[in-house]
Amino acid sequence: MHFETRAVHTGVNKDTAYNSCITPIYPSSTFYWDDLNTTKGYDYTRSGNPTRSAMEENIASLEGGIDCKATSTGMSAITTCMHLFKPGDHIIAGHDIYGGTYRLFADVFTGMGFKFSFVNMGDSANVKTALTTETKAIWIETPSNPLLNLVDIAAITAVAKEAGCTTIADNTFLSPYLQRPFEHGVDIVIHSTTKYLNGHSDVVGGCVVTRDESNKERVAYIVNALGLACSPFDAWLVLRGVKTLGPRMEAHQRGAMALARMLHEHPAVETVYYPGLESHSGHELAKRQQDGFGAMFSFDVAGGRPAAERFFEKVTLFALAESLGGVESLVEYPETMSHASMTAAARREAGITEKTIRVSVGIEHPDDLVADVRQALE
Numbered sequence: 001m002h003f004e005t006r007a008v009h010t011g012v013n014k015d016t017a018y019n020s021c022i023t024p025i026y027p028s029s030t031f032y033w034d035d036l037n038t039t040k041g042y043d044y045t046r047s048g049n050p051t052r053s054a055m056e057e058n059i060a061s062l063e064g065g066i067d068c069k070a071t072s073t074g075m076s077a078i079t080t081c082m083h084l085f086k087p088g089d090h091i092i093a094g095h096d097i098y099g100g101t102y103r104l105f106a107d108v109f110t111g112m113g114f115k116f117s118f119v120n121m122g123d124s125a126n127v128k129t130a131l132t133t134e135t136k137a138i139w140i141e142t143p144s145n146p147l148l149n150l151v152d153i154a155a156i157t158a159v160a161k162e163a164g165c166t167t168i169a170d171n172t173f174l175s176p177y178l179q180r181p182f183e184h185g186v187d188i189v190i191h192s193t194t195k196y197l198n199g200h201s202d203v204v205g206g207c208v209v210t211r212d213e214s215n216k217e218r219v220a221y222i223v224n225a226l227g228l229a230c231s232p233f234d235a236w237l238v239l240r241g242v243k244t245l246g247p248r249m250e251a252h253q254r255g256a257m258a259l260a261r262m263l264h265e266h267p268a269v270e271t272v273y274y275p276g277l278e279s280h281s282g283h284e285l286a287k288r289q290q291d292g293f294g295a296m297f298s299f300d301v302a303g304g305r306p307a308a309e310r311f312f313e314k315v316t317l318f319a320l321a322e323s324l325g326g327v328e329s330l331v332e333y334p335e336t337m338s339h340a341s342m343t344a345a346a347r348r349e350a351g352i353t354e355k356t357i358r359v360s361v362g363i364e365h366p367d368d369l370v371a372d373v374r375q376a377l378e
Protein backbone atom coordinates (compact mmCIF):
# COMPACT_ATOMS: atom_id res chain seq x y z
CA MET A 1 0.00 0.00 0.00
CA HIS A 2 1.07 3.59 -0.57
CA PHE A 3 2.70 5.77 2.08
CA GLU A 4 -0.35 7.98 2.79
CA THR A 5 -2.60 4.93 3.20
CA ARG A 6 -0.20 3.21 5.62
CA ALA A 7 0.13 6.46 7.58
CA VAL A 8 -3.62 6.47 8.19
CA HIS A 9 -4.20 2.75 8.82
CA THR A 10 -1.10 0.91 10.05
CA GLY A 11 -1.21 -0.17 13.69
CA VAL A 12 -4.36 1.81 14.32
CA ASN A 13 -7.25 -0.64 14.39
CA LYS A 14 -6.81 -2.34 17.78
CA ASP A 15 -10.02 -2.01 19.76
CA THR A 16 -11.94 -5.29 19.70
CA ALA A 17 -13.94 -4.30 22.82
CA TYR A 18 -15.93 -1.39 21.28
CA ASN A 19 -14.63 -1.10 17.67
CA SER A 20 -13.39 2.46 18.19
CA CYS A 21 -11.88 3.89 14.99
CA ILE A 22 -9.16 5.65 16.95
CA THR A 23 -6.55 3.77 18.98
CA PRO A 24 -7.48 4.08 22.68
CA ILE A 25 -5.01 5.58 25.17
CA TYR A 26 -4.03 2.93 27.73
CA PRO A 27 -2.47 4.91 30.59
CA SER A 28 -2.36 1.78 32.76
CA SER A 29 1.11 1.25 34.25
CA THR A 30 0.44 -2.47 34.77
CA PHE A 31 -1.63 -5.24 33.16
CA TYR A 32 -2.94 -8.28 34.98
CA TRP A 33 -2.00 -11.85 34.17
CA ASP A 34 -4.65 -14.48 33.38
CA ASP A 35 -2.48 -17.09 35.11
CA LEU A 36 1.21 -17.54 35.91
CA ASN A 37 2.07 -18.09 32.25
CA THR A 38 -0.37 -15.89 30.35
CA THR A 39 -0.69 -12.16 29.59
CA LYS A 40 -2.56 -10.44 26.77
CA GLY A 41 0.82 -9.28 25.42
CA TYR A 42 1.60 -6.55 27.93
CA ASP A 43 2.62 -6.65 31.61
CA TYR A 44 4.20 -3.27 32.47
CA THR A 45 4.19 0.02 30.51
CA ARG A 46 7.94 0.71 30.69
CA SER A 47 8.43 -2.55 28.75
CA GLY A 48 5.45 -2.27 26.43
CA ASN A 49 2.10 -0.53 26.02
CA PRO A 50 -0.68 -1.06 23.45
CA THR A 51 -0.99 2.65 22.51
CA ARG A 52 2.77 2.95 22.10
CA SER A 53 2.88 -0.28 20.06
CA ALA A 54 0.30 1.11 17.63
CA MET A 55 2.42 4.18 16.96
CA GLU A 56 5.61 2.10 16.70
CA GLU A 57 4.02 -0.23 14.15
CA ASN A 58 2.96 2.77 12.08
CA ILE A 59 6.37 4.50 12.01
CA ALA A 60 8.25 1.22 11.38
CA SER A 61 6.10 0.80 8.26
CA LEU A 62 6.65 4.38 7.05
CA GLU A 63 10.44 4.07 7.32
CA GLY A 64 10.42 0.56 5.81
CA GLY A 65 11.86 -1.09 8.93
CA ILE A 66 10.82 -4.21 10.83
CA ASP A 67 10.50 -2.53 14.24
CA CYS A 68 10.35 0.84 15.99
CA LYS A 69 10.83 1.78 19.63
CA ALA A 70 9.33 5.09 20.75
CA THR A 71 11.34 7.11 23.27
CA SER A 72 10.63 10.09 25.50
CA THR A 73 12.69 12.55 23.37
CA GLY A 74 14.84 12.61 20.26
CA MET A 75 17.87 12.75 22.57
CA SER A 76 16.80 9.55 24.32
CA ALA A 77 16.55 7.85 20.90
CA ILE A 78 20.16 8.89 20.26
CA THR A 79 21.16 7.80 23.79
CA THR A 80 19.62 4.39 23.00
CA CYS A 81 21.80 4.06 19.89
CA MET A 82 24.97 5.01 21.77
CA HIS A 83 24.32 2.12 24.17
CA LEU A 84 24.83 -0.30 21.27
CA PHE A 85 28.52 0.60 21.70
CA LYS A 86 31.03 0.73 24.55
CA PRO A 87 33.93 2.83 25.86
CA GLY A 88 36.91 2.59 23.51
CA ASP A 89 34.68 2.34 20.42
CA HIS A 90 35.20 5.03 17.78
CA ILE A 91 32.28 6.74 16.05
CA ILE A 92 32.44 9.09 13.07
CA ALA A 93 29.86 11.89 12.83
CA GLY A 94 29.30 14.96 10.66
CA HIS A 95 30.83 18.22 11.89
CA ASP A 96 27.52 20.06 11.44
CA ILE A 97 25.14 17.66 13.25
CA TYR A 98 22.35 18.82 15.58
CA GLY A 99 23.83 20.75 18.53
CA GLY A 100 22.27 18.50 21.17
CA THR A 101 23.72 15.42 19.47
CA TYR A 102 27.13 17.09 19.29
CA ARG A 103 26.98 17.87 23.04
CA LEU A 104 25.92 14.31 23.90
CA PHE A 105 28.80 12.86 21.84
CA ALA A 106 31.57 15.41 22.52
CA ASP A 107 30.84 15.82 26.24
CA VAL A 108 28.76 13.05 27.83
CA PHE A 109 29.86 9.97 25.87
CA THR A 110 33.43 11.25 25.35
CA GLY A 111 33.57 11.58 29.14
CA MET A 112 32.65 7.89 29.38
CA GLY A 113 35.55 6.87 27.12
CA PHE A 114 33.87 6.78 23.71
CA LYS A 115 35.92 8.27 20.86
CA PHE A 116 34.45 10.54 18.17
CA SER A 117 35.69 12.14 14.96
CA PHE A 118 33.61 15.00 13.55
CA VAL A 119 34.25 15.34 9.82
CA ASN A 120 32.81 17.14 6.80
CA MET A 121 30.59 14.34 5.44
CA GLY A 122 29.92 16.24 2.24
CA ASP A 123 32.84 14.17 0.90
CA SER A 124 32.85 10.44 1.76
CA ALA A 125 36.67 10.45 1.42
CA ASN A 126 36.78 12.34 4.75
CA VAL A 127 34.95 9.44 6.40
CA LYS A 128 37.35 6.93 4.87
CA THR A 129 40.32 8.93 6.19
CA ALA A 130 38.83 9.05 9.70
CA LEU A 131 38.32 5.25 9.94
CA THR A 132 40.37 3.43 12.58
CA THR A 133 40.43 -0.24 13.62
CA GLU A 134 38.16 0.84 16.53
CA THR A 135 35.50 2.48 14.33
CA LYS A 136 32.14 0.87 15.11
CA ALA A 137 29.61 3.36 13.75
CA ILE A 138 29.00 6.25 11.39
CA TRP A 139 26.40 8.85 12.36
CA ILE A 140 24.64 10.49 9.40
CA GLU A 141 22.44 13.58 9.47
CA THR A 142 21.19 15.05 6.19
CA PRO A 143 20.30 17.77 5.40
CA SER A 144 22.26 19.57 8.11
CA ASN A 145 21.17 22.39 10.35
CA PRO A 146 20.98 25.34 9.68
CA LEU A 147 22.67 25.52 6.23
CA LEU A 148 21.07 22.41 4.65
CA ASN A 149 24.33 20.74 3.60
CA LEU A 150 23.68 17.28 2.15
CA VAL A 151 25.37 13.95 2.81
CA ASP A 152 25.40 11.27 0.09
CA ILE A 153 23.92 8.46 2.19
CA ALA A 154 24.72 5.63 -0.25
CA ALA A 155 28.35 6.76 -0.56
CA ILE A 156 28.76 6.74 3.25
CA THR A 157 27.06 3.36 3.76
CA ALA A 158 29.36 1.89 1.08
CA VAL A 159 32.39 3.04 3.11
CA ALA A 160 30.77 1.66 6.29
CA LYS A 161 30.02 -1.76 4.75
CA GLU A 162 33.63 -2.13 3.66
CA ALA A 163 34.81 -1.24 7.17
CA GLY A 164 32.20 -3.44 8.84
CA CYS A 165 30.60 -0.67 10.91
CA THR A 166 27.00 0.25 11.68
CA THR A 167 25.37 3.30 10.06
CA ILE A 168 22.76 5.33 11.90
CA ALA A 169 20.80 8.16 10.26
CA ASP A 170 18.94 10.98 11.99
CA ASN A 171 16.05 11.49 9.55
CA THR A 172 14.28 14.24 11.52
CA PHE A 173 14.68 17.06 8.98
CA LEU A 174 12.88 15.34 6.07
CA SER A 175 10.70 12.59 7.62
CA PRO A 176 10.18 9.24 5.85
CA TYR A 177 7.77 10.91 3.42
CA LEU A 178 10.72 12.67 1.76
CA GLN A 179 13.70 10.43 2.60
CA ARG A 180 14.04 6.77 3.62
CA PRO A 181 17.67 6.09 4.63
CA PHE A 182 17.08 2.29 4.68
CA GLU A 183 16.75 2.44 0.88
CA HIS A 184 20.33 3.76 0.76
CA GLY A 185 21.79 1.02 2.99
CA VAL A 186 21.53 2.57 6.48
CA ASP A 187 21.16 0.11 9.43
CA ILE A 188 19.24 2.22 11.99
CA VAL A 189 17.06 5.34 11.59
CA ILE A 190 16.22 7.70 14.44
CA HIS A 191 13.81 10.63 14.74
CA SER A 192 12.95 13.46 16.98
CA THR A 193 9.18 12.88 16.64
CA THR A 194 8.89 16.35 18.22
CA LYS A 195 9.29 17.69 14.68
CA TYR A 196 7.47 16.58 11.50
CA LEU A 197 6.23 13.14 12.64
CA ASN A 198 4.04 14.65 15.34
CA GLY A 199 3.95 17.97 13.51
CA HIS A 200 1.78 20.01 15.88
CA SER A 201 4.34 21.35 18.38
CA ASP A 202 2.61 19.64 21.30
CA VAL A 203 4.91 16.66 22.03
CA VAL A 204 8.60 16.08 22.75
CA GLY A 205 9.46 12.56 21.63
CA GLY A 206 11.72 10.28 19.64
CA CYS A 207 12.01 6.85 18.07
CA VAL A 208 14.53 4.28 16.87
CA VAL A 209 13.66 2.22 13.77
CA THR A 210 15.52 -1.01 12.96
CA ARG A 211 15.61 -3.30 9.92
CA ASP A 212 17.27 -6.49 11.25
CA GLU A 213 16.58 -8.90 14.12
CA SER A 214 19.77 -8.31 16.09
CA ASN A 215 19.46 -4.51 16.28
CA LYS A 216 15.70 -4.88 16.90
CA GLU A 217 16.27 -7.11 19.94
CA ARG A 218 19.12 -5.00 21.35
CA VAL A 219 17.30 -1.66 20.92
CA ALA A 220 14.16 -3.03 22.62
CA TYR A 221 16.33 -4.35 25.47
CA ILE A 222 18.14 -1.00 25.94
CA VAL A 223 14.95 1.13 25.84
CA ASN A 224 13.42 -1.10 28.53
CA ALA A 225 16.58 -1.48 30.64
CA LEU A 226 17.35 2.25 30.63
CA GLY A 227 13.69 3.26 30.95
CA LEU A 228 13.62 5.55 27.91
CA ALA A 229 10.14 4.79 26.47
CA CYS A 230 7.59 7.55 25.93
CA SER A 231 4.25 7.89 27.73
CA PRO A 232 1.08 6.37 26.23
CA PHE A 233 -0.44 9.86 25.87
CA ASP A 234 2.58 11.17 23.92
CA ALA A 235 2.51 8.05 21.71
CA TRP A 236 -1.19 8.66 21.04
CA LEU A 237 -0.51 12.28 20.00
CA VAL A 238 2.32 11.25 17.65
CA LEU A 239 0.11 8.53 16.10
CA ARG A 240 -2.60 11.14 15.53
CA GLY A 241 -0.06 13.54 14.02
CA VAL A 242 1.66 11.04 11.75
CA LYS A 243 -1.58 10.17 9.92
CA THR A 244 -1.39 13.50 8.07
CA LEU A 245 2.38 13.43 7.48
CA GLY A 246 2.18 13.17 3.68
CA PRO A 247 -0.29 16.01 3.05
CA ARG A 248 1.46 18.17 5.65
CA MET A 249 4.90 17.69 4.05
CA GLU A 250 3.45 18.63 0.65
CA ALA A 251 2.00 21.82 2.12
CA HIS A 252 5.20 22.58 4.09
CA GLN A 253 7.44 22.34 1.06
CA ARG A 254 5.08 24.27 -1.20
CA GLY A 255 5.48 27.23 1.15
CA ALA A 256 9.24 26.69 1.47
CA MET A 257 9.74 26.71 -2.30
CA ALA A 258 7.67 29.89 -2.73
CA LEU A 259 9.60 31.68 0.03
CA ALA A 260 13.02 30.47 -1.13
CA ARG A 261 12.33 31.58 -4.73
CA MET A 262 11.17 35.02 -3.59
CA LEU A 263 14.12 35.51 -1.22
CA HIS A 264 16.58 34.34 -3.90
CA GLU A 265 15.53 37.35 -6.02
CA HIS A 266 15.21 39.82 -3.14
CA PRO A 267 17.77 42.69 -3.01
CA ALA A 268 17.88 42.61 0.84
CA VAL A 269 18.99 38.95 0.82
CA GLU A 270 22.53 37.78 0.04
CA THR A 271 22.23 33.98 0.01
CA VAL A 272 19.42 31.43 0.36
CA TYR A 273 20.34 27.95 1.62
CA TYR A 274 17.61 25.68 0.23
CA PRO A 275 18.32 22.43 -1.68
CA GLY A 276 15.26 23.12 -3.85
CA LEU A 277 17.09 26.00 -5.56
CA GLU A 278 19.30 25.09 -8.55
CA SER A 279 21.97 27.34 -7.00
CA HIS A 280 22.30 25.09 -3.90
CA SER A 281 25.36 22.80 -3.90
CA GLY A 282 23.23 19.82 -2.86
CA HIS A 283 20.47 20.30 -5.46
CA GLU A 284 21.38 17.35 -7.71
CA LEU A 285 22.01 15.00 -4.78
CA ALA A 286 18.70 16.05 -3.20
CA LYS A 287 16.87 15.18 -6.43
CA ARG A 288 18.50 11.75 -6.42
CA GLN A 289 18.25 10.85 -2.75
CA GLN A 290 15.09 12.63 -1.56
CA ASP A 291 11.47 12.68 -2.73
CA GLY A 292 11.27 16.43 -2.16
CA PHE A 293 13.29 19.35 -0.82
CA GLY A 294 11.70 19.72 2.61
CA ALA A 295 10.60 22.87 4.40
CA MET A 296 13.65 24.02 6.33
CA PHE A 297 15.90 26.71 4.90
CA SER A 298 18.16 29.56 5.96
CA PHE A 299 19.10 32.86 4.39
CA ASP A 300 21.68 35.59 4.92
CA VAL A 301 20.15 39.03 5.23
CA ALA A 302 22.17 42.00 3.97
CA GLY A 303 23.02 44.41 6.80
CA GLY A 304 23.87 41.80 9.45
CA ARG A 305 22.47 41.77 12.98
CA PRO A 306 20.56 45.13 12.89
CA ALA A 307 18.78 44.00 9.72
CA ALA A 308 18.03 40.59 11.26
CA GLU A 309 16.62 42.25 14.40
CA ARG A 310 14.40 44.50 12.28
CA PHE A 311 13.18 41.45 10.35
CA PHE A 312 12.27 39.53 13.54
CA GLU A 313 10.38 42.58 14.86
CA LYS A 314 8.40 43.05 11.67
CA VAL A 315 7.34 39.49 10.74
CA THR A 316 3.87 38.70 12.08
CA LEU A 317 3.07 35.15 10.90
CA PHE A 318 6.44 33.69 11.92
CA ALA A 319 7.01 33.27 15.66
CA LEU A 320 10.57 33.82 16.89
CA ALA A 321 11.21 30.36 18.30
CA GLU A 322 13.50 27.34 18.12
CA SER A 323 12.30 23.89 17.08
CA LEU A 324 10.81 23.06 13.69
CA GLY A 325 8.39 20.84 11.85
CA GLY A 326 5.12 22.18 13.28
CA VAL A 327 2.14 23.43 11.27
CA GLU A 328 2.98 27.01 12.26
CA SER A 329 5.90 28.84 10.68
CA LEU A 330 8.87 29.77 12.88
CA VAL A 331 11.97 31.88 12.43
CA GLU A 332 15.07 31.85 14.57
CA TYR A 333 18.56 33.32 14.84
CA PRO A 334 21.21 30.53 15.03
CA GLU A 335 23.82 33.05 16.27
CA THR A 336 22.10 33.53 19.67
CA MET A 337 19.53 30.71 19.71
CA SER A 338 19.86 27.20 18.20
CA HIS A 339 23.66 27.36 17.73
CA ALA A 340 24.60 29.53 20.73
CA SER A 341 26.34 26.59 22.42
CA MET A 342 28.95 26.54 19.61
CA THR A 343 31.91 28.91 19.93
CA ALA A 344 31.78 31.93 17.60
CA ALA A 345 34.80 30.52 15.77
CA ALA A 346 33.06 27.17 15.25
CA ARG A 347 29.97 28.97 13.97
CA ARG A 348 32.02 30.96 11.45
CA GLU A 349 33.78 27.82 10.30
CA ALA A 350 30.39 26.15 9.75
CA GLY A 351 29.26 29.20 7.74
CA ILE A 352 26.82 30.59 10.34
CA THR A 353 27.11 34.38 10.66
CA GLU A 354 25.23 37.34 12.17
CA LYS A 355 23.36 37.51 8.86
CA THR A 356 21.93 33.99 9.09
CA ILE A 357 18.22 33.50 9.72
CA ARG A 358 16.67 30.00 9.86
CA VAL A 359 13.08 29.36 8.81
CA SER A 360 10.79 26.41 9.55
CA VAL A 361 7.95 26.80 7.07
CA GLY A 362 4.52 25.79 8.36
CA ILE A 363 1.43 24.90 6.34
CA GLU A 364 -0.10 28.38 6.07
CA HIS A 365 -0.96 29.59 2.54
CA PRO A 366 2.28 30.36 0.65
CA ASP A 367 0.95 33.74 -0.56
CA ASP A 368 0.42 34.92 3.03
CA LEU A 369 3.89 33.75 4.07
CA VAL A 370 5.54 35.42 1.07
CA ALA A 371 3.66 38.70 1.68
CA ASP A 372 4.64 38.73 5.34
CA VAL A 373 8.35 38.10 4.70
CA ARG A 374 8.34 40.69 1.91
CA GLN A 375 6.94 43.44 4.15
CA ALA A 376 9.34 42.48 6.97
CA LEU A 377 12.34 42.96 4.65
CA GLU A 378 11.26 46.43 3.48
Ligand SMILES: *Cc1c(COP(=O)(O)O)cnc(C)c1O
Pocket (backbone or CB within 6 Å): 073, 074, 075, 076, 098, 100, 101, 141, 170, 172, 173, 191, 192, 193, 194, 195, 204, 205, 206
Ligand atom coordinates in the same frame (compact mmCIF):
# COMPACT_ATOMS: atom_id res chain seq x y z
C1 LIG B 1 15.25 18.33 17.66
C2 LIG B 1 16.26 17.41 17.09
C3 LIG B 1 16.85 16.40 17.89
C4 LIG B 1 16.57 16.24 19.36
O1 LIG B 1 15.25 15.91 19.61
P1 LIG B 1 14.46 16.26 20.98
O2 LIG B 1 13.11 15.72 20.71
O3 LIG B 1 14.51 17.76 21.13
O4 LIG B 1 15.17 15.59 22.09
C5 LIG B 1 17.76 15.55 17.27
N1 LIG B 1 18.09 15.69 15.96
C6 LIG B 1 17.55 16.66 15.18
C7 LIG B 1 17.94 16.75 13.75
C8 LIG B 1 16.63 17.56 15.72
O5 LIG B 1 16.10 18.52 14.95
